[in-house]
Amino acid sequence: MTLLPIALVLGAIEMEPDAGLFGIQDVPSCMIQDLHVGAHHGLVASEKGDDAVWAVWSDEGTAHLQRLLDCTTSSADDTEGCGLYDQHEGRHTFELYDPQRAAAEAIVAMMPLTQKKPAD
Template sequence: MPDQMRCPHGLRFPLTLLDQLRRIPYGANEINAVGWCSLVEGHSGPHHALGQSGGEDDHWVRWTDAGIEVTVLPFCPTVMPEDEDQPCTLFDGHEGPHDYELEDYPTTVDQRFAAYYWAPPAAN
């Protein structure tokens, strides 16, 4: 049973970013208006949420208080030792434990996560 918590930071994606994610060729994922950081709680550096998988690429939304960007990052090559069909779903070189070593995401946004929800400033 994973015992390490995921980063509680979330981001409401601006409409321009949602449009950019929807236009990725061969998109395999449903686009959500909110992304939650996929890394371990307390990580250093920017937050990362998978925005879309298209073809052979994963398009990650990366953000800090200073800005947001979409970037293509290579897959993490690690698989779960006891189940080789269970890959790490993070990007290569990610900080901290692999995805399968972290707690599952909550099915609803609870107070712990809601306290860290960040919406970018509205465009003028």
């Protein structure tokens, strides 16, 4: 996770004007799998099209913005796409273990098939 300096936040708005100030993720967290070797990549703005604006930063504290094409790989059953960029290192996001998603799936699995509607 990194905090984008204001110059990069403004730069991101320039690169993705449709996102507007509130569409900019100014504290992006790295979406590559843990313990990778290259620069960290966090999604900053993704409005439309097949690319997105990413923050690229190093552990030494240097950061810049880069427009990168989306990764087009999806899961074998085609239900989940990858949230990363083209040619990223490490695993695709749908291959990563997400403890929050796993917990949510466990809860859904235990739900009865018919849900009572809440009373109006």
